[in-house]
Amino acid sequence: MQTPAPATPRSSPKVSPLYDPRIRGAAYQLLLLVVVGLLAWTAIDNAADNLRNARIASGFGFLGNTAGFDVNQSLIPFAAASSTYGAAFVVGLINTLMVAAIGIVLATILGFLVGIARLSENWIVARLAEIYIEVIRNIPLLLQLLFWYIAVLSALPSARDSYALPGSVFLNQRGLFLPRPLLAADAWALPLVLALGIAGAVAFRIHAGRVQRRTGRRLPVRRVAALLVLGLPLAVWGLLALLGLAPVTFELPVKGTFNLRGGLQLYPEFVALVLGLVIYTAAFIAEVVRAGIQAVSRGQREAARALGLQSGTTLRLVVIPQAMRVIVPPLTSQYLNLTKNSSLAVAVGYPDLVQIFMGTVLNQTGQAVEVVAITMAVYLTISLVTASVMNLYNRRVALVER
Amino acid sequence: MTIIKAALALGLGLCLFGGAAQAQATLTGVKQKGYLACGSNPALAGFGVPDAQGRWTGLDVDFCRALAAAIFNDPTKVRFIPLSAKDRFTALQSGEVDILSRNSTWSMSRDTTLGLDFPAVNFYDGQGFMVKKKLGVTSAKQLDGASICTQQGTTTELNLADYFRANKLKYEVVAFASADETFKAYDSGRCDAFTTDASGLYSERLRATAPDDNVVLPEIISKEPLAPAVRQGDAQWADIVRWTHYAMLNAEEAGITQANVDQMKSSDNPDVKRILGTEGKYGEAIGLTSDWAYRIVKLVGNYGEVFERNVGQGSPLKIQRGLNALWSKGGLQYGPPIR
Numbered sequence: 186m187q188t189p190a191p192a193t194p195r196s197s198p199k200v201s202p203l204y205d206p207r208i209r210g211a212a213y214q215l216l217l218l219v220v221v222g223l224l225a226w227t228a229i230d231n232a233a234d235n236l237r238n239a240r241i242a243s244g245f246g247f248l249g250n251t252a253g254f255d256v257n258q259s260l261i262p263f264a265a266a267s268s269t270y271g272a273a274f275v276v277g278l279i280n281t282l283m284v285a286a287i288g289i290v291l292a293t294i295l296g297f298l299v300g301i302a303r304l305s306e307n308w309i310v311a312r313l314a315e316i317y318i319e320v321i322r323n324i325p326l327l328l329q330l331l332f333w334y335i336a337v338l339s340a341l342p343s344a345r346d347s348y349a350l351p352g353s354v355f356l357n358q359r360g361l362f363l364p365r366p367l368l369a370a371d372a373w374a375l376p377l378v379l380a381l382g383i384a385g386a387v388a389f390r391i392h393a394g395r396v397q398r399r400t401g402r403r404l405p406v407r408r409v410a411a412l413l414v415l416g417l418p419l420a421v422w423g424l425l426a427l428l429g430l431a432p433v434t435f436e437l438p439v440k441g442t443f444n445l446r447g448g449l450q451l452y453p454e455f456v457a458l459v460l461g462l463v464i465y466t467a468a469f470i471a472e473v474v475r476a477g478i479q480a481v482s483r484g485q486r487e488a489a490r491a492l493g494l495q496s497g498t499t500l501r502l503v504v505i506p507q508a509m510r511v512i513v514p515p516l517t518s519q520y521l522n523l524t525k526n527s528s529l530a531v532a533v534g535y536p537d538l539v540q541i542f543m544g545t546v547l548n549q550t551g552q553a554v555e556v557v558a559i560t561m562a563v564y565l566t567i568s569l570v571t572a573s574v575m576n577l578y579n580r581r582v583a584l585v586e587r
Numbered sequence: 588m589t590i591i592k593a594a595l596a597l598g599l600g601l602c603l604f605g606g607a608a609q610a611q612a613t614l615t616g617v618k619q620k621g622y623l624a625c626g627s628n629p630a631l632a633g634f635g636v637p638d639a640q641g642r643w644t645g646l647d648v649d650f651c652r653a654l655a656a657a658i659f660n661d662p663t664k665v666r667f668i669p670l671s672a673k674d675r676f677t678a679l680q681s682g683e684v685d686i687l688s689r690n691s692t693w694s695m696s697r698d699t700t701l702g703l704d705f706p707a708v709n710f711y712d713g714q715g716f717m718v719k720k721k722l723g724v725t726s727a728k729q730l731d732g733a734s735i736c737t738q739q740g741t742t743t744e745l746n747l748a749d750y751f752r753a754n755k756l757k758y759e760v761v762a763f764a765s766a767d768e769t770f771k772a773y774d775s776g777r778c779d780a781f782t783t784d785a786s787g788l789y790s791e792r793l794r795a796t797a798p799d800d801n802v803v804l805p806e807i808i809s810k811e812p813l814a815p816a817v818r819q820g821d822a823q824w825a826d827i828v829r830w831t832h833y834a835m836l837n838a839e840e841a842g843i844t845q846a847n848v849d850q851m852k853s854s855d856n857p858d859v860k861r862i863l864g865t866e867g868k869y870g871e872a873i874g875l876t877s878d879w880a881y882r883i884v885k886l887v888g889n890y891g892e893v894f895e896r897n898v899g900q901g902s903p904l905k906i907q908r909g910l911n912a913l914w915s916k917g918g919l920q921y922g923p924p925i926r
Contacts (some may be wrong), residue, residue, distance in 0.1 A: 240819050241680060241702035254744045255760045257734075265748035338775045344734075358776045359734060443722070443733045443779045444759075453777065454761070534763045534772060540739065544764060548673045548740030551701035553680070 232554060247550045248274065254545055256536045258452055270546050277541035278563060284455070284537060285524040285567070288462040292523060293516075295463060296470025301500065303475050314471065321468040327529055329465055334457035334533040341453075344444040353437040359444050361451040364435035374425070375418055375432055382417040386410035454535040458527065466523045473515045477508035509582040517575035521568045528564075538563060613685055613817070613824035614658070614874050622664045625651035626684035629669035630767060632790040633898040633906070634690045634710075643667045646897040647688040649887055650709055650815060653831050654686065656886040657870075657879040671765045673740030676701050679816060686828060687816040690784065692742045697816075705814035706829035709890075711910035711919050713807035714746050715785040717792060720802050722779060727806040731756040736778035738762070738769045743783050746809040770794060780804075784811050789904050826873045834880035836922030837862050838889035840913055845888040848881060861925050869925055880925070890920065 202208050236243040248271035255265045259276045260283070262268075302314040321329070338358055342348060347357035355362040368375075386409070393404040425432050438448030481504050489499040530537035531544060538560060547556040617623050627648055628635035635645040652662035670678050670689060679687045680702055690712070691697075693705035716735075718724045727750070737743050739762040751758045761778055763769040770791045773781035781791070785807060792798050815832075817825050838844075841859050843851045851859050860866035863881045870879035887893065894911060895901045912918025 236702075238820075239680065239702040242700035253748055254762075255748045255758075257759045257761055265745075266752055335771075335775070338772070338777055343776045344779070441732045442729075446732065531764045532768065534761050534768065536762070540762070540764070544673045545739045545744060545762065548676065549696075549745070551676055551680075551697070553677045 236554065242550070242552060243555065245555055247552055247555070250550070252546070252549075254549070256541060258455060258536055270550065273546055274538075274542050274559070277536060277538035280536055280541075281524075281527055281530075281538040281563075282567070284458055284462070284527045284530065284535070288459055288466065288523050288527065289520050291459070291463040292466040292470055292519070295467035296519075297474050299467060299471035300474025300478070303471060304478055318468045318471050321464055322472075326461065326465050326526055327532055330457060330461040330529055330533050333461045333464075334453065337453050337457050337460075347445065353435075353448070355438055355445055355448075357445075358453065359450070360453050360456070362438035362445045363449040363451070364437050365447065365449040367434050367436055369430075369432050369434065374421060378418045378421045379414070382413040382415075385413040385417075389413070452535070454530070454533050457533050458530050458535045458537075461529075461533075462523055462526060465526070466519055469519050469522070470516060473512055473519060474508070476515075477512035478504055480511040481507045506582070510579075510584050513575060513579040513582055517572055517579070520571050520575065524567055524571060525564060613821050614827065617658060617685055621659075622666050623651060623655045623658065623686065624684045625654075625665050625667050626670045626675055626678055626687040626689050627651070627667040628689045629671060629765070631690065631787060632793055633786065633902055633904045634790065635667070635669075635688070637667070637669075644897065646710060646893060647690055647815070649893045649897060650688045650832070651686065653835060653883045653887040653893075654828065656882045657827070657831055657834075657875055660876075660882050660886075662886045671740075672738050673764060676703065676816075679703065679818060682818075685817075685824075690787070690813045691816055692784075692811045693814040693816075694742060702819045703816045704819045704825045705812075705816050706825045707832040708812040708814045708919075709832050710786065710813040712784040712786050712811040712813050714743055714782060714809040714811055715788050715807055716804040717773075717781045717788045717801050718779060718804060720800050724780075724804065727804045727808065728754060728756070730758060730780055732758070733779040734759045734761060734777065735780045735782055736761050736763065736769050736773040737782050738766050739764060741783070742809070742811065747782055750808045766791070784813070786898060786904070786906055789906055790898075793903055823874055827875065830873060830925075831883060832890075833922040834862065834883050834925065835888075835890040835893065836913065836920055837925055838880065838884045839891040840915065840922060843884050843889060845884060845886075845892055848884045852881065858924075867926070 233243055249269050251266070252268050252270050252273045253265050254273075256263050256273065256276055258280060260279050261272070261276060263272055263276050299314045299317060302310050303318065305311045305314070341356060341358045344357045344359050347355040347362075349355055353364050389404075389409050390406050393406045397403055422432060436447050438445040438450075440446070485503055485507065486499060489503040490496075494503070527537055528539040531540040534540075543556055543560050547553055550556070625648075627643065628645070630636045631645070633645055635643065635647045637643050648667065651665045651667070655665045656662040658664075668678065668684050670684070670687070675687055675689055675691060676697070678684050687703075688709075690710065691705075692712075693708060697703060698705055716727050716730065718730075724730065730751075735747060735758050737747055737760060744760070744762060747758075747760065761772060763772060766783070766787075769783075770781060772778060774795050781788070783791070785803070788803050792801050792803070795801050815828055817828055837858075838848075841851075841856070841862060843859060843862065848863070852863050852865060854860065854863075857866065861869065863884075864870055864877035864879065868877045870877045873879075876882075888896070891908075891913075894908065898904045898906045899908065908916070908918060910919045912920065914921040
């Protein structure tokens with residue numbers, strides 16, 4: 186119990202600024218900042234000086250020079266003749282982000298399934314999940330990537346005797362070839378309809394929630410959502426087709442001299458990398474999920490059962506939401522690991538940031554200091570952004586104590 | 588990975604130390620260490636490859652041995668540091684190796700922007716293609732639409748892009764970090780063609796599951812003067828490297844071999860006397876002893892011997908001398924006179 190403090194001002198005018206703790210604190214901070222800044226400036230200045238003395242080109246001007254090499258997998262147009270090292274950097278960055286994004290989504294799905302299976306009451310399922318986790322977690326990722334790459338390559342037929350799958354899909358050592366959808370000028374309607382469908386599905390889900398809370402009646406959310414998201418665009422497409430319009434045509438892969446030409450190609454390097462990363466990271470995520478689920482007290486599960494909830498519903502509505510607060514922080518580090526591990530792409534020839542930029546560009550320009558600095562900054566940025574997004578999510582699922 | 592280590596060392600070194608560390612004479616450093624740090628190819632038969640006992644062999648490897656022989660009178664005082672194509676220049680710049688003797692092409696940009704010097708060309712080469720026989724391809728011009736495996740960080744990668752662009756052909760490049768991965772991918776069928784320097788094609792073909800099923804196409808699409816590289820700014824060291832190669836050439840031209848070098852020491856031929864150091868003190872002017880070239884020939888051999896032993900008729904590669912014959916026999920290897 187405190188009595189109200191007397192109304193005298195806390196900072197007496199007699200104390201000289203030299204002894205004012207706040208001013209002193211600020212001064213020390215400022216001093217530290219100056220020292221660190223000075224050190225950094227000296228280091229950079231010295232490096233530039235030494236590079237000049239060693240007659241090694243320096244600066245970032247090289248990013249504007251013509252690259253002169255080709256890249257086989259690029260989401261943006263890239264040509265040896267006209268593209269710059271800067272463009273090569275962007276190609277590598279996009280490829281890294283693509284692998285990381287796809288890898289994170291798939292690893293999360295697989296990891297959750299295996300983690301839940303690990304706790305299954307079915308003995309065989311639980312043991313299988315356990316074996317998967319123990320085997321995969323304990324083999325170095327690089328070996329696994331090489332295994333998947335070589336396994337994928339040697340199991341498939343050569344380019345000239347591809348497996349032909351139904352629907353003009355071909356599979357060979359050069360990858361999976363799919364028909365490439367080409368959007369016609371009047372195709373804008375389809376994404377619009379798709380967006381409308383998704384919006385409708387979300388709205389219906391909210392509505393269903395309200396209805397359930399008010400009346401206890403459950404509406405068929407999933408079926409309606411599927412109909413809106415998939416059925417609506419398909420219906421519009423069919424309608425357009427009936428009217429004689431072709432909003433989407435397909436470019437089919439056809440046999441060329443060496444390989445199939447045209448169509449959409451999924452490269453074995455990409456597949457091997459994604460496969461390796463997903464299977465490896467999922468094993469860790471599975472353990473994270475198991476830990477999270479086991480952290481939910483048994484009483485919660487028993488209470489749910491006592492209320493008559495089925496086991497699937499119990500998991501979805503009672504256990505997982507509570508487990509998430511334990512799962513999310515370590516899950517974030519797994520996401521970061523996956524992103525950083527994607528730099529092992531260099532071993533299987535997938536043109537990611539490290540392969541293109543720290544490999545080819547560094548070597549063609551010889552500007553090791555700049556290239557390595559940029560690459561480190563990029564990975565740092567990707568990791569910080571991923572971490573902050575996950576922290577936002579963590580705040581949402583964290584236990585709110587009242 | 589070596590590149591990260593080397594780059595970090597380079598970065599830290601550049602940031603923390605003044606110019607003094609860099610400017611130290613390489614020869615003094617080598618003598619202090621007691622050995623020569625030689626950046627070598629990790630596995631290219633004929634140029635630089637360790638055998639089952641860990642003993643390195645190859646033309647580039649023997650060049651480093653010749654240097655060690657000239658400096659220490661002992662060709663074994665070399666430590667070979669295997670470097671991939673993309674790590675090699677950083678390793679040299681950062682001082683991890685004293686010399687890069689690793690079939691590296693001498694090009695203007697490498698000479699002028701990397702802070703390096705290429706003192707002498709020890710192998711004249713050119714880029715070629717290898718394909719599987721069963722494809723029925725007889726010329727590189729027929730490779731339209733092919734997948735081509737190559738090693739990244741090489742001039743090969745650039746020549747490839749130039750060649751296909753100039754001939755208006757389409758191709759798909761699959762680039763790998765190491766020569767080993769590149770060739771494995773080609774061998775397992777990932778690519779239709781494999782491209783590197785012609786000497787490399789013959790060397791790698793030996794590793795194929797069925798070497799005879801592969802054929803090297805006739806086109807040579809580039810000039811690849813392969814040269815040892817040193818850091819720029821140490822003229823004495825560059826001279827030692829340059830004249831080590833020229834001593835081997837001059838020895839071959841004068842008919843001095845590993846076998847007859849001791850008899851030759853009593854020769855009256857003034858050229859021979861100058862090479863072997865019985866007349867004049869040429870070696871001392873580059874910081875070595877006057878019998879430096881004698882040591883090279885005695886302990887390693889002349890250029891012709893080293894060539895035939897590693898890549899020529901005495902090796903599985905059976906590469907012809909061709910451009911690498913002495914100038915007097917129609918080749919490009921020309922050693923300026925020692926006098």
